[in-house]
Amino acid sequence: MNNREFIAKRIAKELKDGDVVNLGIGMxxxxxxxxxxxxxxxxxxxxxxxGVGPKPALEEERPDCIDAGGNYVTAVKGACFFDSSFSFCxxxxxxxxxxxxxxxxxxxxxxxxxxxxxxxxxxxxxGAMDLxxxxxxxxxxMEHVSKNGSPKILKKCRLPLTAVNVAKTIVxxxxxxxxxxxxxxxxxxxxxxxxxxxVQRATEAHxxxxxxxxxxxx
Amino acid sequence: MxxxxxxxxxxxxxxxxxxxxxxxxxxxxGHPENLVSALVNTNTAGNLTIISNDTGTQELSVYQLVKSxxxxxxxxxxxxxxxxxxxxxxTGEAKVQLFPQGTLAEKIRAGGxxxxxxxxxxxxxxxxxxxxKKIKINDREYLLELPLKANVAFIKAHKADETGNLIMNGxxxxxxxxxxxxxxxxxxEVEEYVKAGEIDPNHVNVPxxxxxAIVKVG
Numbered sequence: 354m355n356n357r358e359f360i361a362k363r364i365a366k367e368l369k370d371g372d373v374v375n376l377g378i379g380m381x382x383x384x385x386x387x388x389x390x391x392x393x394x395x396x397x398x399x400x401x402x403x404g405v406g407p408k409p410a411l412e413e414e415r416p417d418c419i420d421a422g423g424n425y426v427t428a429v430k431g432a433c434f435f436d437s438s439f440s441f442c443x444x445x446x447x448x449x450x451x452x453x454x455x456x457x458x459x460x461x462x463x464x465x466x467x468x469x470x471x472x473x474x475x476x477x478x479x480g481a482m483d484l485x486x487x488x489x490x491x492x493x494x495m496e497h498v499s500k501n502g503s504p505k506i507l508k509k510c511r512l513p514l515t516a517v518n519v520a521k522t523i524v525x526x527x528x529x530x531x532x533x534x535x536x537x538x539x540x541x542x543x544x545x546x547x548x549x550x551x552v553q554r555a556t557e558a559h560x561x562x563x564x565x566x567x568x569x570x571x
Numbered sequence: 572m573x574x575x576x577x578x579x580x581x582x583x584x585x586x587x588x589x590x591x592x593x594x595x596x597x598x599x600x601g602h603p604e605n606l607v608s609a610l611v612n613t614n615t616a617g618n619l620t621i622i623s624n625d626t627g628t629q630e631l632s633v634y635q636l637v638k639s640x641x642x643x644x645x646x647x648x649x650x651x652x653x654x655x656x657x658x659x660x661x662t663g664e665a666k667v668q669l670f671p672q673g674t675l676a677e678k679i680r681a682g683g684x685x686x687x688x689x690x691x692x693x694x695x696x697x698x699x700x701x702x703x704k705k706i707k708i709n710d711r712e713y714l715l716e717l718p719l720k721a722n723v724a725f726i727k728a729h730k731a732d733e734t735g736n737l738i739m740n741g742x743x744x745x746x747x748x749x750x751x752x753x754x755x756x757x758x759x760e761v762e763e764y765v766k767a768g769e770i771d772p773n774h775v776n777v778p779x780x781x782x783x784a785i786v787k788v789g
Contacts (some may be wrong), residue, residue: 399672400597401742416600417741423598423628434741436748436776437597437624438680441673445693464696475660475669476651477625478699483673487694515697540605566742 355571356526359544360494362571363388364453364524368394368487368490371452373443375399375484378422380494381453394429397449399480401440404432421480444480445487452488454481456495456520458510461558463520463532465493467514478515485519497525497555504557506530506538528552530560537561540570572767574734577610582758582784586610586723591620591644593679593750595726598652599626601743603760605788611639622645622721623677624672624746628655640664645717646671671679671699674716676749681718683752687715695745709758724754728777730763731787732770737761737781744776751781758784 354362365387368374375397376382385407388394396405398420404419404425413468414425429432435443443449458466465485468478485491498507507524523530529542540560543552545568553560583606586592591611611632616771619642624641628649636642638655650656658665658784670678670695681689690713694700703714714726726747728737737759739747757775764787 363731398742399599401744405784415741417743417744419598419600421597423600423606428741432742436744437672437676438745438749441676445673475657477647477649478671479625479649479651481670482693482697483697486695487673516693516696530598 356384356426356496359526359571360396360524361419363529363569364492366387367498367522368392369396370505371396373403374449375444375449375452375488377452377454377456377481377484378386381455382422384453384494397440397443398426399437399440399444399484401435401437402426402432403429403435403443406432441480441483443537444483447487447489449484449488451492452484453494454484454490456493456511457470458495458505458507459495459520459523460510461537462491463518463534465515465520466510467515469513471513481515485516488519491519493523494526495518495523495554497527504555507557508559518526539563540566542567544569572643572733575733575782576764577784577786579605579699579786579788580613581761582606582786583610583614585615585756586616586619589618590616590617590723591602591622591721591755593721593724593746594621594623594633595724595745595747595750596627596734597624597745599631601727601739601745601747602627603725603727603758606632606705606758606786607636607762610725611635617641618643618746619719620646622646624675625647625649626656628652629654644668646670646675648675658714664742676746679746679749679753680714688715689744690714691707691716704729717726719753720756722756724750724757726759728759728761730765730770731759731761731782732765732779733767733783734772735759735782735785736775737779737782738774739776748777750776756783757781758786760786760788762787762789
C-alpha cells in the first residue's frame with residue numbers, strides 16, 4: 354500500500370452511515386475505494402450530483418454523468434441531479450457532513466491553503482472555498498511533508514488561504530491530527546513504526562499529544 | 572408564437588464588440604460546444620467578456636476563443652483545465668477574476684433574480700475579500716458579492732420545445748440554468764426539438780420565457 358492509499362483508507366474510517374460526503378479531486382477521490390461495506394453514504398459532486406457511483410463500463414459512459422473532476426461516473430440508486438446554484442445551497446448551507454480535500458499547507462488555527470501558489474500556479478479555487486466553509490467537518494488528506502521534505506503542517510500558513518479556522522482533522526502518511534479551536538493541534542495517531550519525535554520533527558507546528566495516542570490502523 | 576429555432580451562425584451573429592457572454596457547462600459537461608465553435612469561426616467581435624465556471628478544456632472551442640485575443644475579461648472559478656486562461660492571468664493580457672464556485676453561481680442567480688447582491692461567508696479571510704464590502708450579521712462576517720449579468724448567454728440543454736422550455740440531463744444542468752436567467756439574449760443548444768405540449772410541464776428545467784433562440788444540433 355502506498356502513502357496515498359494508506360491515507361485514503363484511514364480517512365474512509367471517519368465516515369458514518371448516512372453521511373453526505375464531498376471528495377476533492379486526486380487523493381480524496383480514492384477514499385471512495387475504501388468505504389466500509391456495512392455503511393451507506395451519499396457522495397456529492399459539486400457539478401450537480403448527489404449519489405455519485407463507481408466508474409462506468411466504457412460502453413456506459415455518458416457525457417451527462419460526470420463528476421467534478423470531469424471523469425465519467427455512474428449515479429447510484431436514489432441519486433439526484435441539480436444545478437450549480439442548488440449544489441452550493443447543499444454545500445454552503447451546511448448540508449454536507451464531511452468534505453475531504455487535499456492541502457498545500459495547514460496551520461495551528463485550522464487555516465488551510467490549497468488553491469494557489471503565487472507566480473507559479475493559479476488554477477483557481479473552484480468549489481474548495483465553499484466546501485471548507487460550508488461542510489460540517491473538513492478532513493484534509495495530505496502527505497505530511499512536501500516533495501523536498503519541508504513541513505506542510507505549519508505554525509502559520511504562508512500561501513494564500515482557502516479559508517480560516519476550518520480544518521477539523523488532518524490525515525497524513527505519518528499521523529492523524531485534530532485541530533482543536535483556540536488550543537491547537539492534537540496528535541491522535543501515528544503511523545506504525547514511527548515515534549512521536551519523528552512526527553514532531555516533520556511538523557513545524559507544535560503538536561500536543563493525545564492521552565489516547567495510538568498507532569494508525571487501516 | 573415566435574419561432575425561436577435558428578442556426579448557430581445566425582445566433583452567434585448577434586454578438587458585438589465589447590459584449591459579455593455567459594457560457595454554460597462544467598468542464599466538458601453541458602457545454603454548448605457548437606455555439607462557441609460558431610462564435611470562434613464565424614464572428615469576429617472582440618473586446619469580449621466571458622463568464623464561465625472553468626473556461627472549458629483544451630479540446631473545446633472555448634480554448635480557441637480564449638487564445639484568439641478577442642477576450643479581455645474573464646470571470647471564472649477554476650481555470651486549471653484551460654492553460655490559456657492561466658497564461659492570460661499570468662501575463663495580464665486579459666483581466667481574469669476568480670470567484671468561489673458557489674459565489675459565481677449565486678452572483679449570476681442574483682443577476683437573473685433582480686437582487687442587489689448576495690452575502691456569503693465564503694472568501695472571508697482570503698484574497699477574495701479584497702476590495703469588497705464586509706457586513707456583519709449576528710456576529711458573523713459576510714462578503715457582499717454583486718450581481719452578474721451579460722449581453723448574451725450560450726447554454727446547453729438536452730431538449731427544447733417550440734416555446735423554449737428546456738430539459739437538461741444529469742450533471743449537465745450545472746451553470747446552464749442560472750445563466751438562462753441572467754442575459755439579454757439567451758441561446759440554447761439542444762439535441763432534440765419538439766412541439767409545444769410534448770414536454771411534460773413537470774419536467775421543465777428552464778421555463779421557455781428565458782430562452783430567446785434555440786439551435787438544434789446533431
